[in-house]
Amino acid sequence: MFYPQEMSKIELVLPENQIVPVMEALGNSGNFQQIDMSHVSSEYQEGEQIGQNWGAKASTFAALERRLRTLLRKLDIDEGTPNDKTIPPITNERMIYRWIEGFELQVNELILDIESEHKSEEELRSFIRLLQPIKEVDFELDRLQNLDYIFMILGIGPKVGLDRLRTSLSRVPFELLVLDEYDDQAVVLLAGPRQNADVLERAARSAFIIPLRIPEGYHGTPTEMIEAMSVDLEKLEQQIVGQQGEIDQLRKSREHQFRQIFWQVRKSNMIASAINRFGKLRNSYLVVGWMPSEQVEVLRQKLKLISEDILFEAVTMNRNASDSQQIPSSLQNKGLIKAFQSLVTIYGQPQYGEVDPSILLALSFPVLFGAMFGDAGQGLVLTLLGGLLAGKKIKSLRSASDLGVVVMLCGFFATIFGILYGSFFGLEDLIPPLWFRPMDNIMQILMITVTSGIVILASAFSLSIFNTVRHKDWTNLFFSNHGITGFVLFLAIVGLGANIIAPNLGLPTAVFSWLAVIASIALMIAEPVGRLINKQKPILHDNILMFFIQAFFELFEIVIA
Incomplete structure (x- = not known):
């Protein structure tokens, strides 16, 4: 509870077939936290391959995993989590490759068809919307493009561009009709002499007018076109529903299989990547890593069941060892x-030999949150x-779920302090306070807050x-801003501040002042003194003036922090 789990260094030598x-x-x-031992290899002739090429296998499985993830996303299947730790790895990646390729072709074809039909559907809907304002016109639209003396453009564009269109055509004869408006768009009919067709087209483009292109296969009056398009639109919708049904059926029938193969491929990728970091000997492999000491014996028994030829060695690491900072840490908190x-862990993982501050945070965080929030009604909501x-x-x-526990505890203490403060959903006069009302006792709550901060x-x-003493890091112990010198400066500033706020306490101002000065000087020269103690050169990286600045x-910065 107070320290990360005790760790052991594991070394294995195993035959290739295991x-x-x-x-x-x-x-x-x-x-198990693996150490990369790929730099360790026995001597072999140039061009000779020892065992399988696990790097290539890892690349293959990584590519398959990416393709499967894309396939799952297209089928709207979540990856889920593996329910069984004994999911077997892939032994025949070529077979899986062909399996994925077959489904990719099937799914991509369906999706492309649906996307194409959605596009056609949207085009038909847009065209019908454009034709609605002129559906009563008894004139075949496809003949507009073939008039001998008049050039016409039926299109849609932003309403703000119509004034620009009129201005740009001020020197030529034209007629502009706004047939319909919706949102910021307008359906317009622009007409003019055919000899000015180029001018009319350029002006329409400058006003961002999109000309109406009659789809192939549609002829006749606007009403006839709308009727034909409505029939085709209904057919498209039925086709889309049918193809979407095929995808849904594929998802329902193959969902478990897709997810199972995805996790098999992912596991195979992780295994191949890990094996690629093994040390490669002539006929065996070297595996080195860390794991909690309490799990070592279980692992030893599992490996014995696999093969008696596996060499197993485990060394328990001392928390006070000089190199304990190089050992990975694993926290073991419960409940x-x-x-x-x-x-x-958001701020950083405690090192192997350090105290785990989780229990301190668990005791202080909800209480301080409750003291600051202090509302019984809102606290109950957070608790629920x-x-x-x-x-x-x-x-x-x-x-x-872990976040839920934090929110629940914070809400619980907010409720307790809300009762103490007499606050319920922001109402300060609904229930009587059991302690005091913060708004009526600003200085009291301020002193409690400052005192709590000082204690923390x-x-x-x-x-x-304590952690620095355990690591025997004497330089940081005495000269670091988190060590004794920094603590002395902190206490000196607290003492001076307390003397200003409450002079009747009679604290020795001179003593605190001298402590602050001495601690400040010690922190300023901490780096060169540390380099001098550790016999490191150069003692100063810059000239002495730049050093003091x-x-x-x-x-x-330290004082502000």
Whole structure:
């Protein structure tokens, strides 16, 4: 609870024919962190291939995974999660390749047909909308393009461009009729002498008028065209429904198979990528990685069942070792504290030898939130919403269960403080306060808030100093802004601030002032002193003037923070 899990370094030497089952066992262990050993290889002649080309296999499976993910998206099938850890990896990628290719052709053909028909449907709807204003005209539209003396353009464009159109045609005879308007568009009929056809077309383009192109196969008056298009539109809709039904049927009948093969390919990709990072010996492979010590014996027994020829070695790592910062950490919190673990990892993963601050966050975060929020009504709403998320009642939000626990606890403490403050949905006079009303006691709530902040920061400094002592990092212990010097400066500033706010406390101002000055100087010279202690050169990267300018601004930043 207070530290990351104890880790062990695992080293395996295994024959080539046991690679895949061993990799499955490592993957199913749940917490094996592999170390890349691909640089380790036995000597072999140039051009000689040791074992299978797992890098090429990983690339192949990665490409198949991308194609499957695209296929799932087109069929509106979610990837889901594997229900069984024993999903077998792919042994014949060529067969899977052909399987995917066959379904890609089938699905893509259906989707292209549907997209094409949707496009035709939209074109017909647009054309019918354009024809509606002139449907009473008893004139064959296809003859408009063949008039001997008059040139006509029937089209649609933005209403704001009509004035520009009239201006650009001011020097030639023309007639512009606005047949219909909707939103910011207008259906227009532009007519003029055929000898000015080029001028009329350029003017229409400059006004963003899109000419109406009569689709092939449609003739007659506007009414006749609308009737013919309506019949074809109904046929298109039926075809789209039928093809969409084929896709739905394919999805229903193959959904489980698609998802199963996707996870098989994904697992095979992960296995091949991991094997590609193994050390390659003449007839065997070297596997190195980390895992929690409590899982080592279980893994040992699993590997024994696979083969007696696997060499297994596990070394438990000391938390206080000098190189513990190089060891990966795995947090082991359970219950309510686990929900706050994700908040900790947002800012960074605690190192192997450090204290896990999750429990401190679990104790302080909801209480401080409740103290700041402090509303019984809204707190109850948050509690109910958090409980709904934490209970995993909504399938699509099950992954947010940890967030639900955080929201529920924050809502609970907001409710408690709301009762203490006498606040219910922002109403301050509905229920009597059990403690005090914040709006009537601004200074009191301000002092409580500042004091809480000081306590939390002091706790954080203490944890940082404790971690530094465990790592025996003496330079950072004494000179870091998170070490003893930074803590002294923090306490000095707190003491000086307290003396200004409450001079009757009688705190020794001179002592705090000298502590602040000494700590500030120590922080300014921390870097060169650290390099001097560790015998690193050069002691100063720049000249002394630039050093003090940079150190001053760094100190200023530390004080503000």
